Amino acid sequence: MPRSFTRLFLTGTAVVWAFGTAQGATPEKVGASTCMSCHAEAAEQFKQNVHAKTFSALKNIPFEESCETCHGPGSLHAGAAGDKSNPDFATIKNPAKAGAKESSETCLQCHAGGQQMFWKGSKHDVQNVSCAECHSVHSGSGKKLMAKATESETCFQCHSAIKGQINRSAHMPVAEGKLQCSSCHNPHGSPGTKNLKADSANSLCYQCHEDKRGPFLWEHMPVRESCLTCHQPHGSHNDKMLSAKRNLLCQRCHNSTRHPGTLYQGGDAGNQHNRIFNQSCTNCHSNIHGSNHPSGKFFLR
Numbered sequence: 001m002p003r004s005f006t007r008l009f010l011t012g013t014a015v016v017w018a019f020g021t022a023q024g025a026t027p028e029k030v031g032a033s034t035c036m037s038c039h040a041e042a043a044e045q046f047k048q049n050v051h052a053k054t055f056s057a058l059k060n061i062p063f064e065e066s067c068e069t070c071h072g073p074g075s076l077h078a079g080a081a082g083d084k085s086n087p088d089f090a091t092i093k094n095p096a097k098a099g100a101k102e103s104s105e106t107c108l109q110c111h112a113g114g115q116q117m118f119w120k121g122s123k124h125d126v127q128n129v130s131c132a133e134c135h136s137v138h139s140g141s142g143k144k145l146m147a148k149a150t151e152s153e154t155c156f157q158c159h160s161a162i163k164g165q166i167n168r169s170a171h172m173p174v175a176e177g178k179l180q181c182s183s184c185h186n187p188h189g190s191p192g193t194k195n196l197k198a199d200s201a202n203s204l205c206y207q208c209h210e211d212k213r214g215p216f217l218w219e220h221m222p223v224r225e226s227c228l229t230c231h232q233p234h235g236s237h238n239d240k241m242l243s244a245k246r247n248l249l250c251q252r253c254h255n256s257t258r259h260p261g262t263l264y265q266g267g268d269a270g271n272q273h274n275r276i277f278n279q280s281c282t283n284c285h286s287n288i289h290g291s292n293h294p295s296g297k298f299f300l301r
Contacts, residue, residue: 015287019250027073027091030276035067035080043067045139045175068096070106095137100130105133115188122189133157134187155181162234171235184233201228218297223289244279254281 036043046052046066055061059227060122061069068074070093103288104125108116111131119125134154135145148154150172156163166174173179184204185195195200198204205227206213212223222229232243242249284290285299 025076025088027076029065029068029073030075030078031064032067033064035074037078038082039067042138046137049138049143049145049215050143069109088290090270092299094131096132100128100133103130107135115186118186118189118191120189123195124187125189129158150177151180151182155187165232165234165236167239168235170237170239170241172233172241201226201233205233212289214290216292217294218291220288220290220299227291245281250281 025139047063052063052066055066055069056063063225067221072091072093074092076088077090080086080089083089093106095106098106104119108119109131129286130296132147134147136147137145140146141149142151144151146154148157152163152166166172169219174181184197186197187195190196192199196204198207204225209227212227217228227233230249231241233241236242238249244252287293287296287299291297291299291301295301
């Protein structure tokens, strides 16, 4: 026979009876006031964030129903009175401790549109990253309820290599707060690669660097193909976030044509070779992204 129980617990001025059984009972809603008898701190944090405000304003969900909107009916859990050995203690949903798929499904009950519409099948979804790993529903910071103090710190939990690139001498102004990871990427998924918020890297770069878009009378084809051919998008130790020092970068393609006849070598800098200092391909080929001058075939003007 299933073990039955009756519990009495207080919710402020209300007295609530919870009836249930360890097997086969159906939990019922008891309201946020009951939850607060044990989870007062989490409830107070929740009251201050954007979720509590939008539940009532956009979803017509009063605060009393807010806890069980995400965690499910809590009568059996509350009836267990904190006894973790009681099977009914585990009848409440805990998205933060559930599997990635289950956790995200709870959030997608409301967040299925907008930037989240590409979540299913996205890079993060496929790699079993849950919403709760980046967002803290009760105590998260800012409008996005980030798990860390800033958006970039949240992303750097996994993307440590990108953190290193952003800390280089020439970098995207993420550290200064002028840009965020989500300025270029949609962490919830995108039709493009790398979760970019555009169809391609070039389309994204042109949103700020429109002067490099063209069309040009004389096109520099590597530029036309991808900005990433020459630039490191997150940061570099070279000027203009180039992936290599000038001349060495150019000679990755121009290694046996026209001038100079020999390659620039990294050792030349140590030997103080005069070809390394105060000289660059772009000193002459200044319009390296493309030229509209009738005589600009070699990007000289």
